[in-house]
Amino acid sequence: MSACISKEKILLLGGLYCSQFLAISFIFTALPAILRSEGADLNSIAWLYSFGLIWSIKLLWAPIVDAYGSRKFGHYRSWILILQPLMVFSILLGAIFPVPESLGMLGVALGFLSICSATQDIAVDALAVKSLSKDERGLGNSIQTTGGFIGSIIGGGFVLLAYDLLGWKGSMFLLALMTTIPLFMISRYKEQGMPSVHGTVLPHLYSSNSIARTTGRKGYLRALEFLTKRENLSWILTLIAFSISISAVATLLTPMLVDFGWSLQHIGIATNIIGPISGVLGAFSAGSILLRMFKRKTSILICGLFMVVAIATLLLPAGGYSSSFIIYGVIICIYFGYGMMVTVFYTVMMDKSRHISAGTDYTVQYSCFSITGYISAMVMMSIASDYGYSVAIYCALSTGMMSIFLVIILSNSSFTSREIVSP
Template identity: 30%
Template sequence: MTTSGKAPTSAVGTCAVGMGTFSILTALYFAQGLPFGFFTQALPVVLRDSGFSLFAISATGILFAPWALKFLWAPVVDRYGTRRRWLLTLQLSSSALALGMACLDLESTLRWLFVGIAMMNVLSADVATDGLAVERLGPRQRGPGNAIQVGAYRVGMIAGGGGLLYLFSIAGWRGLFVAMAIALLACTIPVWWLPRTGESRAPRPAASPATTAVAWWSRLRRPGIVALILLIGAYKFGDSMGSSLIGPFLTDSGLSLSQIALVKGVLSSLGALAGAAAGGWVAYRYGRRSALLIGGIWQTASLGLYLASSMEIGGFGLIVTACLAEHVFGGVATVAVFTVMMDAAEIAHAGSDYTLLACSIVVVQGVAGLAAGLIGDLAGYPMLFATSVVASAIGCAVMVIALDRGVGPAGVHATLRATSAT
């Protein structure tokens, strides 16, 4: 069993930094982010424009339960089939579902839209992509690799949250879902270059008396994993709370759908790319700890800009600045966290381990979103953003201090020491 987080010296290791790997990961994480971005960033704007309360909008987060529960079927993906087969099946199914949703009448009722969102999340909560990334990226490549992952995912989210929102404003539901289907299909093309057999994959998990359905429990019981999950939750809670209702905040600030699409589309895309690149460079050049600290501090500062804006300071210019800063500095923090998560994953259980940690972030986002909706409805946006600033600052401090004291899996600390030394 591999515990150091190092990639095996095999065909997987030799192709870890190939452009083919980066191209595939770019396409797949963009494909993950596109529908997720629309449903989490653009849909709240549409719902708020239709008169939904902030708490009701936050409650739709239950539709994203598949992202929080995907660790349950992660051992199945690790144990059976190839990455290529899983990816092709899920990607093509997602594209077909989007095309099917384009044929529905969503103008009279949103019932089928919510059903479609739940189904899309089952298909998009992709364990195979996460496992592929962990297998093909060595410890030194995980900073740049996660920059690509976070950049592609965030650009996908922004394309879904801004680009598809703009398309919705001019072409309605049908045009939106046709475009989504085409984009998801296009992102499937690089997957065809993956090996048709499992020869490039890491060794399959050894036989275990535990059934596949509960195999994840053994992964959760690894020393330091629960502590790391709690630290990740603390680090991301404040940021998730503040960012969950940015769309409704922009709507309530008087921005039109096209203005919101511009701010959360073009400008935020540039910020996301810059943040991902900066996060990858900091993690590679200065190590995980510095990336976590820098990302956490500036992530908190960007939430402070929203706080000032909610107090009617700075006008439209500050709103744009806050959105840009959120994606730049949030990108740095996210790259740092995802890199640490990869360090904690064992190669033989790549999909299961990484997915388990990723699910913790989704749970935190859901809880933080509900808290944000409740605070926003009861006390308004200034209190919401003030609370998120405090929570983000505390979470950053807790995670950095805890890692400094040796809390978490041994593999994480071995990589922390190695990257700090270089």
């Protein structure tokens, strides 16, 4: 069964997800290159990556986003209307502090930007859970993945290219301008189902008792409740298992290209343009074809098998086959598989998120996936350093195969969800 998503939803969700990755990709991709070009040492650059932890721990305040919102402006929409301008403000604030002379104050601005973008992501995910029907979520998450890739291309690639022409302030103003665009879309959007009790806005199908239980510390108890449900725990284990193998690919690819003697510009084109375009194609293949033809479990199996094959292709360059033709083929396979995989994952994550705590439920799943990725990335890099790329790749392959076996033995209920009206 298929469903057609309105143009309004496509532009809204695509724009909001893109704006998140504009900022994040700038911090993690463009800014390290800018700082290095201005003479900053590696220790001064390393602290930038600590901002990624903010996105991993956003679960700590997700229940607050679920618990409080505006009846007049829409529960999650009201958060976005506040956070999007704050993201723009923090970018403009960063433009005041030149690099590398004012790294301390720049760090404050970027830390605030990371908190705002992570919180905006909670609200946007929850809004997507509420606004997309089950049949719309496949294509909807293709749009989410595509928005992320486009944001990465612009924030990590085009802004970096503009730096030579516009300088620091000009580049930051350009980034702020592009982050402003989604404001026009969210200002026109009307969030559905907005009754309110005690200042908390939630869909009308929930009782006042259910609403009361989402406020305060009870919101955190709901996160624990979500994690301890048997079918949810099985799904979380699946996310963690696949995250280990996927993060290995992301970790090993760039240093391998450096070792092959590729220039930074060549690597940038491959990983910030060719790769993301392949990822977009993979995302829409999953959203418009795979998820419409197969059940969630079958879709995960197909994506998992493709991803294992894509990881295996890394053995070619690791084994010395380093021609550009082979490496570009590997990059295309990896990004295409990644685009498919995360689109299916995001869709199941939405399916399993209850409307009454959409932001918390989705963020619980995302945080498990993200934190595992950060940890396994460090482990895989250490393995590659001590034993070589091939050993690390075989470890990733083993984890990928175990993930597929885990999916096979689990029931279909682990990848679907019955909406709970009253907990």
